[in-house]
Amino acid sequence: MERTTLLTSFQDFGLADPISRALKEENYHTPTPIQAQTIPIALTGRDVVGIAQTGTGKTAAFALPILHRILENRTRPQPKSCRVLVLSPTRELSGQILDSFNAYGRHIRLTSALAIGGVPMGRQVRSVMQGIEVMVATPGRLLDLVQSNGLKLNQVEFLVLDEADRMLDMGFINDIRKVVAKLPIKRQTLFFSATMPKDIAELAESMLRDPARVAVTPVASTVERITQRILQVDFAAKPAILAQLLKQEPVDRALIFTRTKHGADKVVKGLAKVGIRADAIHGNKSQNNRERALAAFRSGEIRTLVATDIAARGIDVDGISHVVNYDLPNVPETYVHRIGRTARAGAEGVAISLIAGAEEMGYLRDIERLIRIALPREDRRTPGSRDAAPAPAQHRGGRSAPRAHTVRSNDAGQPSKGPRRRRRGGGNNAPPQPNRHEGPRPAQQGGKSQAGHSEGIQGVAFLHRESRPNNQSNRSHRPQR
DSSP states (O other), X not given: OOOOOOOOSGGGGTOOHHHHHHHHHTTOOSOOHHHHHHHHHHHTTOOEEEEOOTTSSHHHHHHHHHHHHHHHTOOOOOTTBEEEEEEOSSHHHHHHHHHHHHHHTTTTTXXXXXXXXXXXXXXXXXXXXXXXXXXXXXXXHHHHHHXXXXXXXXXXXXXXXXXXXXXXXXXXXXXXXXXHHTSOSSOEEEEEESOOOHHHHHHHHHHOSSOEEEEOSOXXXXXXXXXXXXXXXXXXXXXXXXXHHHHHSOOSSEEEEOSSHHHHHHHHHHHHHTTOOOEEEOTTSOHHHHHHHHXXXXXTSOSEEEEOHHHHTTOOOSOOOEEEESSOOSSHHHHHHHHTTSSOTTOOEEEEEEEOHHHHHHHHHHHHHHHTOOOOEEEOSOTTOXXXXXXXXXXXXXXXXXXXXXXXXXXXXXXXXXXXXXXXXXOSOXXXXXXXXXXXXXXXXXXXXXXXXXXXBOOOOOOOOOOOOTTOSSOOSSOOO
16 A cells, blocks of 8 residues: 555645635545545545445546546647546445536536436437536446447546445446547546455456555444444334334434345335335436435435345435345345445444345344454344245345346345355345346356455455535535535
């Protein structure tokens, strides 16, 4: 890792005056650790590999030096081209990254565009017709634009890959390779990932030239301010117990995680029957529906949002008091990612997991091994019950799935056939399959373990992510996205 003298004020970076003014207006004063490490290196034009979670401020860590370097050599973009290309795994995260670029570049008349699935492509084609400076995109829609001759990549000077490990999870790695093959060899590349499994390390090595390596966050730790609880329940009792929790707990906002899109819709319908208003966000929802649900959640119009892991990636909402794992995740790191949605910005938070059946108990053991904490359990099962939950049969440990086992269409789970021998290799661990532009193509890396390391980079799991509310001028002192 790079050893540099860390700067303690944004003024120390020597950023261009229009950018410094925007930061003052955003009320940003003190850089976060990832910003303090990354910005000085990126300003020199060197490639960077950063290991950092969502919420550590990495968006500003790459956006600020890129904007400064654009201003140093301000040229008019050629038609159908962009100078900066940022790839991110989801629509929501892409939109938030673009918002950050526009906020920091508000005084430089930045030209920018968003290319995501779920919305008509025609408008996106028109937005890049005259050429733009910054393009933020999901890989699927970006390739659509390129293949339809709506966008040319031969003028890209800066490439950013954000949340590379999640893009691997979602089956985007081949799309990324196709995109990179179309880029100029001479460019600056900034590569960020929360973890560094073998596949991601190999991808980074193939894309970057003599990169500086920066990292923040201890391995596999969870936030002390989160109160974590485990409820052992009968599978059939999960809907009733969830409703009971939402009525009895002091909930400001609750984020409920399910393993499948079908499961998310089912939870919303079940809560509606007992008078609890909720909405779901997942890959089968249109972009407009997802944005309306997020807006209602942010405003407090609804206090309960049900989400799959892929759709939740990039949700940037303050004030989430409770995270409930309706289905326990089969990848231990995902548990850390999920519960990090609460207890942000110094607040307290509660994470409750409903566990039914031997398979989810196995997932729990993997989680406890990762975070090195024995979580407190409360047994609410019917006396004498040993309910084998009909949860989707997924193996623990791997991040990708063989093609033959990838769950498609509406994520419907398959009944469990009872306790399974635990497997550490790959398996049917692919995330739910949303439509082409948001989510995974069939994963190509089946059977690969995520435990690999490259050149001393260790796997790092999520901590919490502090965020700032959208559209507010009085923001946190540290840019978080």
